Amino acid sequence: MSKFPPLKNDRLLRAVRGEPVDKVPVWIMRQAGRYLPEFRESRSKNDFFTICRTPSLACEVTLQPIDRYDGLLDASIIFSDILVVPQAMGMVVEMLPKEGPHFPSPLTNPADIAKLKSEVDVSAELGYVFDAITLTREKLGGRVPLFGFAGAPWTLFSYMIEGGGSKTFAKSKAWLFKWPKESEELLKRITDVVVDFLVGQAKAGAQILQVFDSNAGELSPSDYRQFILPHTLSIPTRVNTALRSQNLGHVPIVAFPRNAHGALKEFASSDYDAISIDFGVEPEVARSLLPGKTLQGNIDPSVLYGSKDYIRERVQALVAQFGTKKWIANLGHGVYPDHDPEHVRYFLEAIRDFTQTA
Numbered sequence: 001m002s003k004f005p006p007l008k009n010d011r012l013l014r015a016v017r018g019e020p021v022d023k024v025p026v027w028i029m030r031q032a033g034r035y036l037p038e039f040r041e042s043r044s045k046n047d048f049f050t051i052c053r054t055p056s057l058a059c060e061v062t063l064q065p066i067d068r069y070d071g072l073l074d075a076s077i078i079f080s081d082i083l084v085v086p087q088a089m090g091m092v093v094e095m096l097p098k099e100g101p102h103f104p105s106p107l108t109n110p111a112d113i114a115k116l117k118s119e120v121d122v123s124a125e126l127g128y129v130f131d132a133i134t135l136t137r138e139k140l141g142g143r144v145p146l147f148g149f150a151g152a153p154w155t156l157f158s159y160m161i162e163g164g165g166s167k168t169f170a171k172s173k174a175w176l177f178k179w180p181k182e183s184e185e186l187l188k189r190i191t192d193v194v195v196d197f198l199v200g201q202a203k204a205g206a207q208i209l210q211v212f213d214s215n216a217g218e219l220s221p222s223d224y225r226q227f228i229l230p231h232t233l234s235i236p237t238r239v240n241t242a243l244r245s246q247n248l249g250h251v252p253i254v255a256f257p258r259n260a261h262g263a264l265k266e267f268a269s270s271d272y273d274a275i276s277i278d279f280g281v282e283p284e285v286a287r288s289l290l291p292g293k294t295l296q297g298n299i300d301p302s303v304l305y306g307s308k309d310y311i312r313e314r315v316q317a318l319v320a321q322f323g324t325k326k327w328i329a330n331l332g333h334g335v336y337p338d339h340d341p342e343h344v345r346y347f348l349e350a351i352r353d354f355t356q357t358a
């Protein structure tokens with residue numbers, strides 16, 4: 001018996017399993033964020049990572065879009081960041097206003113790997129995320145399922161080496177090509193922490209998990225396949241095995257290999273339950289590359305700058321492309337800070353209006 005309130009809206013979990021739904025489930029990447037005035041209000045009082053590390057605050061912010069769009073969203077996602085994993089491994093990460101994440105001491109060469117913790121106790125380092133998940137599951141009262149998430153090995157590797165965002169990813173790619181053995185070791189260490197972190201989130205109450213490989217498209221398909229893919233694909237296999245060995249039920253996992261179009265087909269036979277696609281790939285192309293998989297996505301967030309009528313037109317076209325089965329509607333990347341929350345509502349309402357079957 002679960003210790004949590006029973007789930008009242010299981011559309012998203014049904015879609016992942018390929019079961020029929022009365023309406024296509026929808027949520028929005030970065031749905032708790034700066035486009036919401038209530039988030040900016042919470043942020044004006046607290047530093048970004050303080051919110052992440054304080055379960056009551058993380059829970060409050062996670063629930064903001066669920067409360068605002070009452071009944072229109074079919075999932076929540078725990079408020080946190082992919083960069084809590086490098087922090088758990090011993091790195092300092094700051095969130096600079098306007099600039100985004102900043103590592104004062106990024107990894108500059110393989111000798112720096114020794115500065116990372118050799119063993120990471122995820123309960124000790126990231127227990128605050130687990131507590132936030134458990135609290136949020138309670139406060140959600142079964143309204144919608146709760147996503148846990150983590151960054152994928154390559155995206156975290158690139159942040160840890162670049163020290164923040166990058167135009168060329170020259171430093172992190174140089175590692176792969178100059179120091180393949182050490183890069184492999186670092187990727188393996190990141191993957192180990194990510195696996196433990198996802199298992200811990202599932203145990204804490206996350207009902208579905210997403211692995212964000214936001215920088216996947218920065219590598220050529222063959223380099224992604226050679227250096228990165230084995231790590232990315234090992235994650236769901238290892239998480240499933242760990243949960244099974246602890247007699248816990250299956251928790252579905254979504255991969256978001258953003259812009260990795262040349263490597264997309266490799267996810268077809270993977271243990272990921274669903275694949276989130278960016279807006280650079282046509283739904284029908286994704287369907288043919290990933291037969292049988294539930295897809296998530298993929299409207300360009302910028303479409304939300306359009307009028308209500310325009311958003312509805314684009315959603316109608318999107319529904320014609322995806323159909324209503326094995327699809328979780330979403331944007332192709334996160335919502336932008338200057339989006340109008342009312343336009344987000346138009347998107348959610350349009351998905352409901354054009355996909356409702358019952």
Ligand SMILES: Cc1c2[nH]c(c1CCC(=O)O)Cc1[nH]c(c(CCC(=O)O)c1C)Cc1[nH]c(c(CCC(=O)O)c1C)Cc1[nH]c(c(C)c1CCC(=O)O)C2
Nearest residue numbers: 029030031032033077078079080081082100101212214334
């Ligand atoms: C690459 C990445 C990061 N973080 C994340 C990714 C993968 C998804 C993607 O590609 O967008 C994932 C993420 N970050 C955040 C969430 C929360 C849950 C949700 O989706 O609502 C999630 C799932 C909160 C956040 N993470 C961040 C904010 C805004 C920072 C602030 O409030 O000051 C939020 C709400 C900061 C952040 N964090 C990161 C960047 C590049 C930035 C700066 C860019 C920006 O400012 O939007 C790293």
